[in-house]
Every structure is written in structure tokens, then in C-alpha cells.
Amino acid sequence: xxxxxxxxxAVVLLFSSTSNxxxxxxxxxxxxxxxxxxxxxxxxxxxxxxxxxxxxxxxxTSHISTPEICAxxxxxxxxxxxxxxxxxxxxxxxxxxxxLIAMLDILECDSSAQPAIINDIRSGFAQSVTQPNYLxxxxxxxxxxxxxxVADNVNTKYSAQCDAA
Amino acid sequence: MPKYILLIISISLSLSEPAHSSGxxxxxLVYQLAMEKKLASDDQWLKLLHYSDxxxxxxxxxxxxxxxxxxxxxxxxxSTIKGFFQDNTNDNSLHPQCLFPARLxxxxxxxxxxxxxxxVRCIKFEQWKQENNTSxxxxxxxxGYLGNPASFFGHLLMKFxxxxxHEDPDSPLLDSSINFGANTGPQDNPLKYVTYxxxxxxxxxxxxSQYYSHxxxxxxxxxxxxxxYKLDLTEDEIDLLVAHLWELKGKKxxxxxxxxxxxxxxxxxxxxxxxxxxxxxxxxxxxPLDIFKSISNIYHDGRPLVKSISKRESKFAxxxxxxxxxxxxxxxxxxxxxxxxxxxxxxxxxxxxxxxKARILDLLxxxxxxxxxxxxxxxxxxxxxxxxxxxxxRLSFQPIDIEWDTVETNPPHLAQNPQxxxxxxxxxxxxxxxxxxSIRAAYYDFLALEAARFKNSNATFFDVNIRFSDDKVxxxxxxxxxxxxxxxxxxxxxxxxxxxxxxxxAVEQQDLSCRSCEAVRWYGGVGKAVQFFDNISIYAIPEVMxxxxxxxxxAIGAGLGLLYTSSENWKTHFKVTPRAGIxxxxxxxxWDNRFGNEQDWDIRLNFEHHKASxxxxxxxxxx
Numbered sequence: 001x002x003x004x005x006x007x008x009x010a011v012v013l014l015f016s017s018t019s020n021x022x023x024x025x026x027x028x029x030x031x032x033x034x035x036x037x038x039x040x041x042x043x044x045x046x047x048x049x050x051x052x053x054x055x056x057x058x059x060x061t062s063h064i065s066t067p068e069i070c071a072x073x074x075x076x077x078x079x080x081x082x083x084x085x086x087x088x089x090x091x092x093x094x095x096x097x098x099x100l101i102a103m104l105d106i107l108e109c110d111s112s113a114q115p116a117i118i119n120d121i122r123s124g125f126a127q128s129v130t131q132p133n134y135l136x137x138x139x140x141x142x143x144x145x146x147x148x149x150v151a152d153n154v155n156t157k158y159s160a161q162c163d164a165a
Numbered sequence: 166m167p168k169y170i171l172l173i174i175s176i177s178l179s180l181s182e183p184a185h186s187s188g189x190x191x192x193x194l195v196y197q198l199a200m201e202k203k204l205a206s207d208d209q210w211l212k213l214l215h216y217s218d219x220x221x222x223x224x225x226x227x228x229x230x231x232x233x234x235x236x237x238x239x240x241x242x243x244s245t246i247k248g249f250f251q252d253n254t255n256d257n258s259l260h261p262q263c264l265f266p267a268r269l270x271x272x273x274x275x276x277x278x279x280x281x282x283x284x285v286r287c288i289k290f291e292q293w294k295q296e297n298n299t300s301x302x303x304x305x306x307x308x309g310y311l312g313n314p315a316s317f318f319g320h321l322l323m324k325f326x327x328x329x330x331h332e333d334p335d336s337p338l339l340d341s342s343i344n345f346g347a348n349t350g351p352q353d354n355p356l357k358y359v360t361y362x363x364x365x366x367x368x369x370x371x372x373x374s375q376y377y378s379h380x381x382x383x384x385x386x387x388x389x390x391x392x393x394y395k396l397d398l399t400e401d402e403i404d405l406l407v408a409h410l411w412e413l414k415g416k417k418x419x420x421x422x423x424x425x426x427x428x429x430x431x432x433x434x435x436x437x438x439x440x441x442x443x444x445x446x447x448x449x450x451x452x453p454l455d456i457f458k459s460i461s462n463i464y465h466d467g468r469p470l471v472k473s474i475s476k477r478e479s480k481f482a483x484x485x486x487x488x489x490x491x492x493x494x495x496x497x498x499x500x501x502x503x504x505x506x507x508x509x510x511x512x513x514x515x516x517x518x519x520x521x522k523a524r525i526l527d528l529l530x531x532x533x534x535x536x537x538x539x540x541x542x543x544x545x546x547x548x549x550x551x552x553x554x555x556x557x558x559r560l561s562f563q564p565i566d567i568e569w570d571t572v573e574t575n576p577p578h579l580a581q582n583p584q585x586x587x588x589x590x591x592x593x594x595x596x597x598x599x600x601x602x603s604i605r606a607a608y609y610d611f612l613a614l615e616a617a618r619f620k621n622s623n624a625t626f627f628d629v630n631i632r633f634s635d636d637k638v639x640x641x642x643x644x645x646x647x648x649x650x651x652x653x654x655x656x657x658x659x660x661x662x663x664x665x666x667x668x669x670x671a672v673e674q675q676d677l678s679c680r681s682c683e684a685v686r687w688y689g690g691v692g693k694a695v696q697f698f699d700n701i702s703i704y705a706i707p708e709v710m711x712x713x714x715x716x717x718x719x720a721i722g723a724g725l726g727l728l729y730t731s732s733e734n735w736k737t738h739f740k741v742t743p744r745a746g747i748x749x750x751x752x753x754x755x756w757d758n759r760f761g762n763e764q765d766w767d768i769r770l771n772f773e774h775h776k777a778s779x780x781x782x783x784x785x786x787x788x
Contacts, residue, residue, distance in 0.1 A: 084381050086537070090530040093556045094523065095564020102338040102377065118564065126560040135553060 026078045027144050030070035073164035074151060077106045081150070082143040089142070092118075092125045106164070107154050113161035117153060124149040190281050192247040195272075199246060204275055205239035212437045213267060213409060214238055215418075222425070224368065225416040230261060246272070249282045263287035267408035274401075290411055297341050299407050300328035301472075304431065305342070306392040306457050306577045307383050308617050309624070311650050317624055318608065319577075319617075320383075321345075321427045321453040323434065324376055324393065325407065337393070337477075338377040343410065345371055345427040347420035362422040369420035371413045371430070380477060386538060388479040392576050392617060394457060397465065397472040402438040409437060423450040432456055439465060448584070452607065454577055461578040474576050480535055482572075485656050487528040490570040492521075499525055503532065503658050506551045509558060523567055526559045532658055577617035581764050582787035583607045585628075589771070591781025595678045596634040601641065601781060604629045611649070611728060612736045612759035612769070621651035621694065621702050621728060632680070639680040642673035651694035651704050651728075665694040665704050667724070675718070676751070678777040685713040690724065702728040710744065720746035722753075733762040751776060 026032055069075065081088055084099050091097025095118055104114050128134060128145055137145070159165035204210055215223050220236040228234075230248050234241030245268050248261030257263050262285040273279050303324040310316035323343040347367035349358060361367045383389040398406075419425060428451040432443040443459045444451055463470040478486070488496065498517065501508040502525070508514060514522070533555070536548035585605035593599045606627035609618060628644040647670075652663035669688040674680060690708030697703070704726045712718035722744035730736045735758065742753040754774040761767040769783045 080375075080377065084377055086534050087381070087385070089556065090527075090534070093530070093559040094527060094567075096566060098336045098338060099377070102336060105339060115564075122560060122564075126557070129553060129556050129560065135549060 026069065026075055026147075027082075027140070030075060030078070032075075032078050032082045032140075073106055073108060077103055077150070077164075078143075078147050080106055081147045082140060085139050085143040085146070088146065089125075092122055092146075095119075095122055103150070104162075107150075108163035109154065109158065110161045113158060117158050117161070120153050120157065121150055124153065192250045195250075195276070195281055196243050196246045198276055199242060199272070200239075202275060204272075205242045207275070209271060209437060210242065211238055212433065213271060213412075214241060215433065222418055223413075223416050224419060228412070228416050230265075249285075253283075253285055257285055257287055258289050260285050260287070263290055265412050266290055267405055267412050270401075270405050270408055290408075293411065294407060297325055297407065298327045299325040299341070299403055301326045301395055302398060302403060302406060302435075303393045303395045304435070304456065304460065305379075306394070306453055306617065307379075308390045308392070308577070309619065310387055310389055311619060311622065311624070311648070317648075319453045321431050321456060322379055322391075323431055325410070326395070338375070338380060340376045341373055342376040342379055343371050343373055343431075344379070345369060345418075345430045362420065365419045365421050365425070367420040368417045369425075369430075370415060370417055371410065371434075373410075373414070383479075384477055385480045385534075388481045390479055390482065390617060391477040392457070393475045393477070394460060394471050394576075394578075395473045395475075396435070396460070396470055397468050398438065399466075405438060406434070409434070426451060428453045428456050435460075439463070439470075448606075450607075452583065454580065454583060457576075457578040458582065476574070476576070480531055481654075481656070484528065484531045484535065484658070486572050487524070487531070487569055488656055488658065491524060491528070495521055495525055499528060500658065502529060506554055509554065519562055520565055520567070522562070523559070523565045524569075526555055527567055529555055530559075575614075575616035579614070579764060580616035580618060581609060581613040581767075583609065584788040585785050586788070587769075587783050587785030589769075589781040589783030591771075591779060593634065593677065593777060593779045595777035596680070599632055599634045599779065599781065601633075601783070602631045603783070603785065604631075611738050612757055612767075614733075614762060614764065619650055621653055621696075623647060623649040634680075637680065639674070640672065640683065641680075642671055645670045645672075647671070649706075651702055653694050653696045653702060665692045665706055666690065667706055667708065676776040677773060677779055678775075684715065684718065687711045687713060692724070700730040704728075708742070717747050720744045735760055 080099075080103055087097070087099040088103060091100035100118065100121075101114065104117060109117055125146065128142075128149065134142070154162045155165050199205070214234070215221050216238065221228070221234075223235075229241055229244075231237065231240040231244035234244060245261065245265060248265075249269060249272075251260060253260070262269050262282065266287065269282065273281060303326060305322040305324055307320040307322065309319040324337065325341040325343065326337065327340050347362065347369045349361075349367055353361070357366075380391065384391055418430065421429075428444070432451070436443055441463065443456055443463070445455070445459075460470050488499065491499065494513075495517070498508070498513050501511070501513065514525070517525070530552065533548040533552040537545050537552070540548060584607065585603060587601075587603035589601045589603070591599055591601075605625060608624045608626060609622075610625055611621070611623045625644055625647045628642075628647065630641040630643075632639055632641040646668070649665070649667035649669075651665045653665075654663060667688065667690050670686075671688075672683055672685050675682040675684050688708055688710050690706040692704060692706030694702055694704035704724070706724045706726075708722050708724055710720045710722060712720075722742045724740055724742045726738065726740040728736070728738050737759075738755075738757045740753075740755050744751055744753065752774075754772070756772040758770045759767050760769070765787050767785055767787075769785065771779075771781050771783065773779045
């Protein structure tokens with residue numbers, strides 16, 4: 001789904017700080033880190049069944065405190081990264097893959113620019129993985145760090161190629 | 166684009182346009198036209214209102230514009246038409262045309278006049294429609310999950326596929342998906358979960374999310390396959406269904422596990438644009454598989470309703486496929502690295518080409534990610550450490566496109582049909598000539614054709630054998646449920662730590678030598694299974710047999726079995742179970758053979774021994 005929130009984003013960008021698109025705000029304000037895979041049933045790992053829940057909205061709704069920033073392509077990308085991080089991690093290492101491309105599509109990056117963007121993301125990701133504390137980070141923390149690196153690239157070097165910027 | 170220009174555009178677009186009078190039409194006139202065409206009793210109108218047995222199944226009062234709309238389609242039609250003539254306001258989000266755009270489209274079509282109602286600008290609906298940009302609709306079958314009884318029969322999603330120039334046309338990840346599920350509480354205990362689910366204690370609704378969340382949950386975490394059946398619908402039909410989905414947002418249904426579930430409601434949703442029902446009415450329950458079997462046979466406007474079928478495999482299936490796509494030397498390197506991550510530094514790996522390295526690492530990423538989810542605590546720690554090492558290795562060389570072999574498997578609609586009616590004739594050493602009538606409500610046994618389900622498993626419910634001989638008729642067995650899964654991983658990278666397990670609750674004759682010695686029994690067991698040559702499975706499942714009516718007749722035993730698939734046309738299951746009880750010991754033998762590869766019938770030859778011996782030849786139809 002091509003996510004175009006131009007009308008809302010127009011007002012949001014004019015009246016709010018661009019730092020709102022960074023992880024510290026999105027994870028904290030939009031409850032992204034609280035997304036759960038599904039219910040647990042007597043301590044069993046999270047399972048999805050056809051008796052069960054409305055994916056994600058219950059968890060995120062209960063943790064929203066600043067609804068205006070919890071919309072738009074950056075929010076959607078943050079959620080996507082957080083919720084599929086292991087696959088984003090693998091695709092980034094490989095330099096290609098469905099989830100990596102989908103992330104760039106959410107950020108509305110031109111397909112012609114994607115190889116260069118991926119290259120820079122790979123460099124940033126390599127620095128992150130090299131850090132000794134990478135193993136100790138939770139999935140949500142890794143996703144936050146990854147998102148910050150991607151958002152920085154999109155907002156600075158590739159703002160002309162990515163409509164979300 | 167400069168921000169101030171965006172703001173100007175946003176402000177100008179948000180200004181409401183003045184209401185457009187429809188000129189010669191008034192609410193009463195339009196209602197009169199509708200009544201002349203008998204639209205209040207039109208089948209499609211009743212479907213849009215979700216009527217069943219004279220009333221709507223939707224609980225939310227906000228779905229109805231008339232106070233009696235829940236059970237009076239005529240009054241609902243009248244209120245809808247009158248509501249569509251309400252004045253525009255600055256915020257039309259609560260205008261009936263904006264709340265019920267499908268009804269608007271439907272009335273315009275039935276009255277053959279697009280200008281019959283005043284024009285109302287529905288900004289939120291238009292934005293939502295534009296964001297989804299639906300070009301086609303798919304139904305998605307999620308294969309069953311033996312870890313939760315509510316998921317034995319699989320699940321069903323709808324997918325509203327987007328067309329976008331930005332998007333990878335082959336990837337459905339960002340498509341909109343619709344899930345129908347009960348609003349259970351996160352702390353509900355199993356008793357409440359089951360009772361409420363069966364008897365309507367839960368509300369349910371259509372919930373929209375992006376497809377990647379389902380793909381990740383089902384395929385990556387629960388190792389289930391997702392089969393997508395894309396429907397061949399016209400643009401008008403898609404518009405109507407998209408508009409109706411908008412009408413259903415946030416609307417509550419009552420959830421019934423048997424006949425008010427995802428299969429029920431998704432079928433009713435698609436039936437809005439069909440002239441025939443998808444689900445048959447003679448059975449008391451609705452199963453996802455039934456939908457896919459049905460739609461695969463439906464012709465709509467002279468064309469098959471199903472345009473294409475595609476599969477999204479589970480992570481485990483992906484590992485299996487990649488492993489067996491590798492060359493022998495690559496596979497040896499993979500196994501070496503799994504045994505010892507330091508093998509990454511050996512010549513065996515170093516001397517591989519970049520492509521070979523990329524393939525190996527690609528497979529190992531999936532492998533270690535699966536261990537991170539499924540392994541023991543220690544295994545998870547090691548898996549994360551090893552995955553980091555592999556990530557750094559992969560990041561050290563450039564991106565490469567990798568090709569993998571594909572594996573074709575049968576889609577779910579080709580599975581053997583779930584209900585069974587069979588008759589057999591044979592001979593008993595105790596009773597002489599015997600006949601048996603078999604009736605089964607669901608689902609599949611070890612010998613059934615394998616398609617879109619767990620391999621080497623058995624899941625049957627309400628399975629009855631009524632036997633007759635001379636002039637006597639008796640209940641031979643009634644399996645309330647009989648579940649077995651061998652849990653064979655088939656990928657030698659993984660240690661065989663999964664257990665085979667079984668559970669069975671039955672009313673049955675104590676053995677084959679009597680016909681008036683019914684017992685209620687529960688069986689349970691945990692064991693191990695292995696596979697050879699892709700088509701031979703061997704298992705050993707120690708079991709407990711609890712005779713609920715007479716504990717003294719309980720026993721312990723060990724089921725030792727062999728499953729062999731010779732071809733599509735012959736599969737065999739041999740099982741011997743030595744058993745020891747308080748008062749007696751015995752040995753049970755069974756040997757079942759299935760011949761034929763049709764979904765709707767088969768022939769079986771069966772031999773059994775338990776204090777007496779039976780042999781029989783059966784013919785069964787599956788529905």
C-alpha cells in the first residue's frame with residue numbers, strides 16, 4: 001500500500017519540529033516498542049489464531065500520547081522496521097530483499113535512487129553491528145537505532161529522492 | 166515540494182464545496198422509485214445489511230440509520246435514501262453518504278442514475294481509498310496450526326491489493342489485509358476462551374492492517390503457509406467491496422467459532438457481488454478450507470472466479486528449500502558452520518565464490534533466526550552471536566541477487582475434502598462377514614492426500630464407525646477427536662528435538678472380539694519420529710490409555726508405526742501397539758492402505774487385530 005499522508009503531513013511539518021520523526025519521539029510517543037505479536041495463552045509463546053485480536057491497534061492505541069506524530073510515512077516506516085526487524089537486518093546485510101525495498105517504498109524513495117540509499121544504509125548498519133553492545137540490545141532498541149540511521153539518510157542526503165522527507 | 170505550497174493545497178482541498186442539489190429528485194420520489202423496483206427485498210441489499218434469518222448479524226447500532234433497521238430492510242432503505250439528501254456541512258464525515266458509500270454506489274447502480282443523489286464530498290473516505298488504491302482483492306488461506314486448537318482448521322484473511330508505481334509489484338507486504346477475529350481479552354483463561362468462542366461470548370470485527378504483520382506472524386513465527394487466491398472481479402465490484410469495507414470499520418459482530426467465524430464472514434463479504442453462495446448450508450460449521458474449495462469451482466460472469474494462486478512459504482519451508490537448492494559442497498560448508506562458527510575461516514568457505522558465499526549466508530540467516538525464536542535459552546544466545554558474525558561477514562562484500570530453486574506444492578483446494586461417508590465389507594474372525602458405515606465430520610487422516618497441511622499428521626473429529634453383521638448393528642467406534650503429529654523436521658541442520666505427540670478421545674468397543682462392551686477412553690502420548698528418503702516415516706509414541714468408565718481397564722503401551730508413500734495412488738500405514746494393563750496385556754495391529762488420488766473418493770484396504778482380526782475393503786466419498 002502506498003502510504004500518502006500529504007495533507008496531514010503538510011500541516012504537521014509546518015507546525016512541529018522535524019525531530020519528531022526521530023526514534024526517540026516515535027517509539028516513546030506512539031508505543032511502537034510495545035507492539036506485541038499477539039496474546040499469550042498461559043505463558044505459551046505468542047500465537048495467532050482465528051479467534052484473536054486486532055493486530056497492533058490495541059497495543060499502540062493504549063500507548064499513544066501525542067497522536068499527531070503517530071501518522072505519516074516516518075511513523076509507518078518505524079513501525080515496519082520494529083515489527084519485521086530480523087528480516088530487515090538480513091535484507092540489509094544482503095543488500096536486497098523484499099522487506100528492505102518495502103521500507104524504502106514506505107519512505108517513497110525513487111526506485112532509481114534505491115541502490116545508492118541501500119549502500120549508505122549498509123554502511124551505517126555495519127557500524128551499528130560492529131558495536132560490542134549490539135548483542136545486548138533488544139530487538140526494539142536495534143530497530144530504533146536502525147530507524148534513526150535510515151531517517152537521517154533520507155532526511156539529509158536523499159531528501160530529493162524520497163518524497164517522505 | 167516547499168512546505169508552504171503543501172499547506173495551501175491542503176487548506177484549499179479541505180474547504181467543503183457547496184452541496185449540489187439533485188434538481189428533480191426528492192427523498193420521497195427516490196424512495197418511491199426504489200420500492201417500485203422492490204429494492205428493499207433485493208438480495209444484494211440484504212447482503213449489504215448482513216441479514217440472516219430476517220435480521221442483521223451486525224450488533225453495532227451505528228450501522229443502521231433507522232431505529233428498526235436491524236430487522237426491517239425496508240425502513241433501513243427509506244432512512245438511507247432520506248439520509249443521502251441531508252445537507253452538506255464543513256465536516257461530512259458523519260454524513261450518511263460518507264458513512265455508507267457502498268449503499269450509495271448500489272442505489273445509483275440499481276436506480277440507473279449516478280446523479281440521483283446530491284453530491285457530497287467525503288474527504289476521509291476518499292483519502293482512505295486513495296491510500297489503499299485497491300486494484301484487486303484476494304482471499305488468503307493460512308494453513309493450520311497444531312499448537313492451538315482454535316487454529317487446527319487454518320485461518321482466512323482478505324487482502325486488498327494495491328497498484329502503485331513505487332511498489333515492488335511482486336511484493337504484497339504493504340497491501341491492506343483484513344482479519345476477522347474475536348476481541349478476546351489478553352488474560353482470558355482457556356475455559357473462558359473455549360466457552361465464549363463456542364457460544365458467542367466474544368464480539369468480533371473486521372480489522373485492517375498491512376499484510377506484512379500477518380506474513381511475519383504466521384509465516385515467520387508460526388511456520389504456517391499463506392496461500393493467496395486472487396479473485397477476478399470488475400472495477401465496479403472492487404469499488405463496491407472497498408466501499409463496503411469502509412462501512413464495516415469498527416462494526417461489531419458476535420463471534421461463533423463454528424458458524425460465525427472468519428470463513429463465515431469473509432464468504433458473506435465476497436458473496437455481495439456473487440450470484441451464488443460460497444458456503445454450503447447443510448453443515449453446521451464453516452471452515453476456511455471450504456471457502457477455497459468452493460471459490461476454485463465458481464464461475465463469475467463466465468470466467469473462473471479465481472484468477473491466480475500464489476504461496477508464501479513459512480520460514481522453515483524456506484530453509485528446507487534453500488538447503489536442498491545448494492550444491493553438495495555448499496551444503497557441507499553450511500553444516501560445518503552450524504557445527505562450529507569458526508568454520509567460516511576455513512578454506513572450504515573462503516575459496517567459495519561470492520555468489521556461493523551469499524547463498525550460504527542467506528540460508529544461515531534464516532536458520533539462526535529460527536533458532537532465536539524456537540531454541541532453548543542457551544541456543545538463542547549462541548544463535549544471536551553467530552548471526553552477528555554472519556551479518557558482518559555478509560556486509561563485507563557487495564550486494565548480489567541470488568536465485569533459488571522453487572518448489573511446487575499443492576494448494577489447499579486440492580486437499581482431500583474434509584467430511585467423509587464410507588462403506589466397507591469384510592470378514593471378522595469373531596463375527597464372520599461384516600460391514601461398516603463410516604461417517605466423519607472433519608478433517609484429514611494420515612492417509613489423506615497431502616496439500617497445504619502439516620505432513621505426517623492426523624486430525625479427525627467426530628469420526629464414527631457403525632458396524633453390522635448378521636442382524637446386529639453396533640457402534641464400533643466414535644472418535645470425538647483424534648490428533649497425531651509426527652513433527653518431523655526433515656532438515657538435518659536442526660537437532661531432532663521436536664516430539665511426536667498424540668491425543669484421542671473416543672467411545673469404542675474394548676476390542677474386536679465384542680460388540681456390546683463400549684468404553685469411553687482417552688489416549689495420550691509423546692514420542693519421536695524420523696523420516697527416510699522423503700517418503701518413509703517411522704515413529705514410536707509411548708502412550709497412556711485411560712478407561713474413563715473403568716479405571717482398572719486402563720493401560721500403558723507404545724505405538725510403533727511406519728508410514729510409506731509409494732506414489733500419489735498408494736499410501737500405507739502400519740502400526741503395532743503392545744499394551745500392558747492391570748488385568749491383561751495384549752498387542753494391537755493395524756495396517757491401512759489408501760488407493761487413488763482423488764479429492765472426493767478413495768478405496769482403502771484395512772487389516773486390524775485386537776483379540777480378534779478384521780479385514781475389510783472400503784469405498785469412501787469425501788465432501
